[in-house]
Amino acid sequence: MSPSSSPTPHTQASGSLLLLMAIACGLCAGCNYISQPLLHSIATGLHVSEAQAAFSVTVSQLAYAAGLLFLVPLGDLVDRRKLIVVLMGLAAAGLLLCAFTGEIGFFWLGSAVAGVFSVAAQVLVPLVTLMVLPQQAGRAVGILMTGLLIGIQSARSIAGVLSGTAGWQSVYILTAILMLLVAAALAKMLPTPAALPPVNMAQTGAHKASYSSTMRSLVDLFIRMPRLRSRTLMGAFSFGSLAVLFSTMALLLGKAPHGLSDLQIGLLSLVGVASALVAKPIGQWADQGDEPKTSLGASLLVIATWPPMWLAAQSTTMFGIGLLLLGVAIAGTHISNQSVIFKLTSQARSRANAIYMTGYFLGASAGSALGVLAWDAGGWSTVCWLGLALGLAALAANMYDRKLARAEESRQQAL
Structure with missing residues (x-):
């Protein structure tokens, strides 16, 4: 493909889209921290020890690390827009399982599901660098990271306040609803693969566009x-x-x-x-x-x-x-x-x-x-x-x- 025919950065990387992507990053990152101030209430609600409730934090962190390693690389292999929407939808499902279960085992499972699929934020960040001109990439990443950092830093406080007024389940339900709404908006606003530069797997050590070659x-x-x-x-x-x-x-x-x-x-x-x-x-x-x-x-x-x-x-x-x-x-x-x-x-x-x-x-x-x-x-x-x-x-x-x-x-x- 000649330079003149190469795809140019997506021209609709508007302020509103960047803001929406930043909100998505904040929700995805924050959902792994909302349980920390709620552990006593979760333990009481599920009739287990605080140590058993606290194990969900470890489960979530390990699941997130697994998602980073095994799911984020898919951003170079499949349609990033669809991948992000699917990941956020599955993370919301994990949060809802946490909210409506009465068993600690299913709560751990919900924490793992939410953790592994909340890595959608780490697909959004490299995506935004392909949506803008190279000289604007740092600013765009900065906007998304502002949302991600606010999500991490504020999740504990917001969860504690909300739990004190509406119960700990409300934290998970509200977060899941917001995640689904944002995912639906991203499905409409994110660019299609045709509007982005293609990924040449052969230039990056993966000679065949498959998941196994991507991981290698x-x-x-x-x-x-x-x-x-x-x-x-x-x-x-x-x-x-x-x-x-x-x-x-x-x-x-x-x-x-x-x-x-x-x-x-x-x-x-x-x-x-x-x-x-x-x-x-x-x-x-x-x-x-x-x-x-x-x-x-x-x-x-x-x-x-x-x-x-x-x-x-x-x-x-x-x-x-x-x-x-x-x-x-x-x-x-x-x-x-x-x-x-x-x-x-x-x-x-x-x-x-x-x-x-x-x-x-x-x-x-x-x-x-x-x-x-x-x-x-x-x-x-x-x-x-x-x-x-x-x-x-x-x-x-x-x-x-x-x-x-x-x-x-x-x-x-x-x-």
């Missing part, structure tokens, strides 16, 4: 793209640092001298929503060539946040400030990472994103588990040391990535 191409991409590896490490370590904080915040704030209730802790976590507001400008900076500075600044901010967090043991205000700064740093790292990854390959963006996001959430899972172990081993000070160590690891990955970028630039100049 993930290994090829990971081997061939050192910056995909370095950015995945950077994302895993940085998000792991934030997960350390999230996994221990209730343990810290629920005891003296803070003594906050579950609702108060949920409301305090809303300060993290403000960090989502940096996603759009960071995407714009990436479009303007300022991504290296943004990545470095974000990595340094992760490190700089943890020493003052020691004071959060006595100051709720200091905890809120630290949560805000760490949220900004993680948002900056994540947007910058995806900006780089989507530029590495135009033909395998869903697969590259699948690799990156799998590492990203594995880092979060490890950070959550290590955070609880650190708390048990030495309390808040040990938690802060762990968060700082992960921040330093993210900075090391950043330095390695900058070295790779300079080497790549030198090779291009030599040609």
Whole structure:
């Protein structure tokens, strides 16, 4: 196909469509966090222990990681519009199963279904880069990530408030209804495959357009793209640092001298929503060539946040400030990472994103588990040391990535 006949970016990537896609990202990401403030109510309603109810969180996280690895790569193989709609519909079905079941086993099953299919958000993000001009991709990704981050940061608080007024089942029912409505709107507004650049599987290590070859191409991409590896490490370590904080915040704030209730802790976590507001400008900076500075600044901010967090043991205000700064740093790292990854390959963006996001959430899972172990081993000070160590690891990955970028630039100049 000649350049003149190549498909151009979708011309209807309007502000309203980008907003709708951002809302979809927020719903998909947030549905994996709504159970966390409801565990006591769920346990009471299903007549099980809180530990059994809490197991649903682990089920959801593992299912989400599986969806990232096994479903997101399909975005390079099938009609993305249909894939997104089907995934969101199935995730809504899982949420409804959680709401209407009376058995913990079916609640776990519903959590798994909702978790594995809520990865629709990670199909939407690479899709939007194909809907706009290359110089606008960072801004578009920033808009979607604003919605995704708001969904993650606000899900706990909104779920807690809604559960207190209408019962915990209402949280799942409302989320499912909203997801179905947004999916229906996306079915009408998203571009058809004919309006998007085609995916050439042969150029990306998959010589036959099949699911098995697509999965094999993930290994090829990971081997061939050192910056995909370095950015995945950077994302895993940085998000792991934030997960350390999230996994221990209730343990810290629920005891003296803070003594906050579950609702108060949920409301305090809303300060993290403000960090989502940096996603759009960071995407714009990436479009303007300022991504290296943004990545470095974000990595340094992760490190700089943890020493003052020691004071959060006595100051709720200091905890809120630290949560805000760490949220900004993680948002900056994540947007910058995806900006780089989507530029590495135009033909395998869903697969590259699948690799990156799998590492990203594995880092979060490890950070959550290590955070609880650190708390048990030495309390808040040990938690802060762990968060700082992960921040330093993210900075090391950043330095390695900058070295790779300079080497790549030198090779291009030599040609």
